Amino acid sequence: MKAFLLIGASALSLSACEVSEDPADGGFLSGIVGVAGGGYQSRIDALEAQLAADQARANGLAAEQLRLQAASASTAAQLRNMRSQFAALQAVIQGQVATLDARGVAVSSGLKAKAQTVATATPGGSSDAARLASLRAAIADARALSADLSRLS
Secondary structure (H helix, E strand, O other), X not given: OHHHHHHHHHHHHHHHOOOOOOHHHOOHHHHHHHHHHOHHXXXXXXXXXXXXXXXXXXXXXXXXHHHHHHHHHHHHHHHHHHHHHHHHHHHHHXXXXXXXXXXOOOOOHHHHHHHHHHHHOOOOOOOHHHHHHHHHHHHHHHHHHXXXXXXXX
């Protein structure tokens, strides 16, 4: 009878212990339940899946960063090229005006004002796209002015 009472008391005391399937809850019985019931493996699988998703996202972000760096380098090269073109056109226009003046060709005050505006223009913008658009417009204006000055000579 004492053995029966001892077994009953042990069972009763063990049933009072809280057992969880979540290995993070800890405890000896929870550990046994986690190993036997697959709770540990489920948690490992979930964490590995999260790790794989995070690594895939990191790889995607790294690829996006490389793409953006390449686009930035391309835009910077375009800006340098267009600034160079514009500076060359400014020099051509100044040369055309000087040549026309040296030949005594009458240049209208409107064309002279345009030439002065182009010579002192500094296209800009708040973003690379705006700077490119501003330079494109300035180059188009400078080419048109150069063509007008060429017709005078």
